[in-house]
Amino acid sequence: MRAHPIYFLRMTGLLDGISLLVLLGIAMPLKYIWGFDRAVTIVGSIHGGIFCLYAAAILYAAIRVKWSLLWSAAAVIAAFVPFGNFVLDWKLKKVQAGYSLRTFNxxxxxxxxxxxxxxxxxxxxxxxxxxxxxxxxxxxxxxxxxxxxxxxxxxxxxxxxxxxxxxxxxxxxxxxxxxxxxxxxxxxxxxxxxxxxxxxxxxxxxxxxxxxxxxxxxxxxxxxxxxxxxxxxxxxxxxxxxxxxxxxxxxxxxxxxxxxxxxxxxxxxxxxxxxxxxxxxKYKIPKKEKGEAAVPLAGSIWNAGVIKAYGGAFFLMFSQGVIAYLLPLHVQSLGYDSRLSGTLMSTFGIIAVLIFVLPTNRIFDRIAPSITLALGIGLMGLSQLLISQATTTLTLYSVLGLYGVGFAFLFPSINTMLIRATPAELRGKAYGYFYAFFSLGVVVGSSLLGWLPFNTFQGFMFTGAVLLLFAAFVALNGKKDRALSY
Known part of the structure; x- marks a missing residue:
């Protein structure tokens, strides 16, 4: 039983939990009350090293144990909550025997x-x-x-x-x-x-x-x-x-x-x-089965599906760049603590993860990606407009939650669209350009809004309008493609 991956996860988790308590309960008081700065440096370094081992144990368990990935997420979250590792250990000890090992995934x-x-x-x-x-x-x-x-x-x-x-x-x-x-x-x-x-x-x-x-x-x-x-x-x-x-x-x-x-x-x-x-x-990519639809090789990856996927990638990260640049300024102008910006950004991430991991993820194989793409970018554009109007913490959290829904619809859609529009032989190049558009979107989003003579309200309104225009283009183009297919 000691060789079981859950056992290693529990042991490293307990060490991580103990080192966190020592850091918070002993080292930090020594620094901030008695002025012994080296206490935090030494204990913090030890805690960081243990966390690396704990992260490796989480990864190993996720690969070898037949359980939900939610356990891995819970293990990560527990590392940042005092006594969280001890609660997790209590839970894992009770269920350890019920989970068997699986072949490598x-x-x-x-x-x-x-x-x-x-x-x-x-x-x-x-x-x-x-x-x-x-x-x-x-x-x-x-x-x-x-x-x-x-x-x-x-x-x-x-x-x-x-x-x-x-x-x-x-x-x-x-x-x-x-x-x-x-x-x-x-x-x-x-x-x-x-x-x-x-x-x-x-x-x-x-x-x-x-x-x-x-x-x-x-x-x-x-x-x-x-x-x-x-x-x-x-x-x-x-x-x-x-x-x-x-x-x-x-x-x-x-x-x-x-x-x-x-x-x-x-x-x-x-x-x-x-x-x-x-x-x-050791892994060999399986050969394409007979009768499986193939995208014809034309020597170029550029087609309507690829262009829409690249546009979605660019505007996704363009929006992210604007959020990273303007949201802290907007929160500060409302008189709130800067920590609110971080929790707001985490909110949209949490909402997106829930949509990704829950049965809602089936929608991405049942609805055409052009539809979910247009819906996702449209919700993100609407959110940008609403952020400019939000003045309370409740409305800010609600709008960022809506933004998370849009992000969750958009990200799988553009990836699925790219996969379906490119043959396996050219997919590497297609993904290379795809993530190049991701990177460029961040640069353009933050730098363009910094260059234009806009205040935060105007910046959000401008970004929202741009995203909604792209959503309308994708929706109309998708409707045209469906009409031609009949």
């Missing part, structure tokens, strides 16, 4: 790689600006290095897509995981703005190799009738990264240091690289 490992990639991205958000300032960067350089990651990420996405089609997704995944984890360790050596710029370029570029290869691997190992549901499950891990990443880095950076936070993320990346080398290298 390749999908869970690919989901975990997607989680790592977005966890890496979202963990940077709360700490990168302060870290840049701490090494002497001017306000201009601070903004520059934040956008520089997404810009260099774009080139990594494109190269990943091209090389994935040539040599297969496995080698690109391995290169991305190893190089990204190594790049995260380079932040320990950053002591001046120039070095930070160089590291950001390298980090963004090599991190861009991962996601197109991961999504290509997932798409090529799934039958057509289940693509929408599987993409929704993948979106669950993106949503979890959006919820957990900022909270983890914000808390850990305040107790230790920003480079140590990135080291914890790097440990997760190296662990995934080892698991990928063991398991994914």
């Amino acid at each position: 390749y999908s869970v490992l690919v989901y975990s790689i997607v989680f790592f990639s977005f966890f890496d991205l979202f963990s940077q958000l709360p700490v990168m600006s302060t870290f840049a300032a701490s090494v002497g960067a001017s306000s201009f350089i601070v903004g520059f290095v934040i956008g520089l990651y997404s810009l260099s990420n774009t080139f990594g996405n494109i190269l990943s897509g091209i090389m994935t089609d040539r040599i297969g997704p496995f080698k690109i995944l391995m290169a991305g995981l190893l190089l990204s984890s190594t790049a995260l360790l380079l932040y320990h050596f950053v002591e001046e703005p120039l070095l930070l710029i160089i590291v950001r370029i390298l980090h963004g570029f090599v991190a861009g190799l991962i996601v197109p290869a991961a999504f290509t691997f997932s798409a090529n190992t799934t039958i057509n009738e289940q693509q929408g549901k599987k993409v929704a499950f993948t979106g669950t891990f993106v949503g979890l990264a959006a919820i957990i990443g900022p909270a983890f880095s914000g808390i850990m950076a305040s107790k230790t240091s920003v480079p140590f936070v990135f080291t914890c993320v790097a440990v997760l990346g190296f662990a995934l690289a080892i698991l990928s080398a063991i398991f994914l290298s």
Whole structure:
């Protein structure tokens, strides 16, 4: 029984829970009451190391145990709640005998790689600006290095897509995981703005190799009738990264240091690289069955479905860039604490994850993706308009919840549309450009609204109008396509 993955999860969870209590109950009072600063540095570092082991145990259990992924989500959440690990251990001890081991699930490992990639991205958000300032960067350089990651990420996405089609997704995944984890360790050596710029370029570029290869691997190992549901499950891990990443880095950076936070993320990346080398290298993508519909090879990936998917990806992240830029300013103008911005962003992520993981995910295989795409982008546009009018915490949470519904409809739709519009032989390139549009959307969204002479109200109204126009275009175009098919 001791070799059971749940046993390792329980033991590392208890160690994580104890180290968290020592950090909060002993180290922090020593620092803030008696002025012993090193207590938090030492205990925080130990707690961070234990958390990395705990995260690896969660990943291992998710891969080997026949249970719901909700257990993995609960295990992650418990790590941030005092005594949460002890409650989880009590629950797991009672159910451990009821769960058997399963053969290796390749999908869970690919989901975990997607989680790592977005966890890496979202963990940077709360700490990168302060870290840049701490090494002497001017306000201009601070903004520059934040956008520089997404810009260099774009080139990594494109190269990943091209090389994935040539040599297969496995080698690109391995290169991305190893190089990204190594790049995260380079932040320990950053002591001046120039070095930070160089590291950001390298980090963004090599991190861009991962996601197109991961999504290509997932798409090529799934039958057509289940693509929408599987993409929704993948979106669950993106949503979890959006919820957990900022909270983890914000808390850990305040107790230790920003480079140590990135080291914890790097440990997760190296662990995934080892698991990928063991398991994914043996996996053979099944050949297409006779009679299965195929998309004709025309030498180009550009068609109506692909263009709509790329447009959806761009405007999804354009909207995200606007939210990241304007929402904190709007919350501040209303007189609320800045912490409200973080909880509001978590709200939309939680709503999206629930739609991804609950039976509602079946809708993505039963309704045409063009319809759910138009609905999703329309709800996000409506939310942008409503945010400008929201003045109370209740209305802000309600509107961000609606935004989460739109995000949940949009993300699987554009992925499913892309998969159905491209042949497997060109899917790597298609996903490379797809995530390049993702990265460009973030850059354009935040920078355009910063450049235009808009206040927060006008910025939200402008963004909402743009999104609704794109939703109308997709809806009308989809209706035209259905009319021609009759």
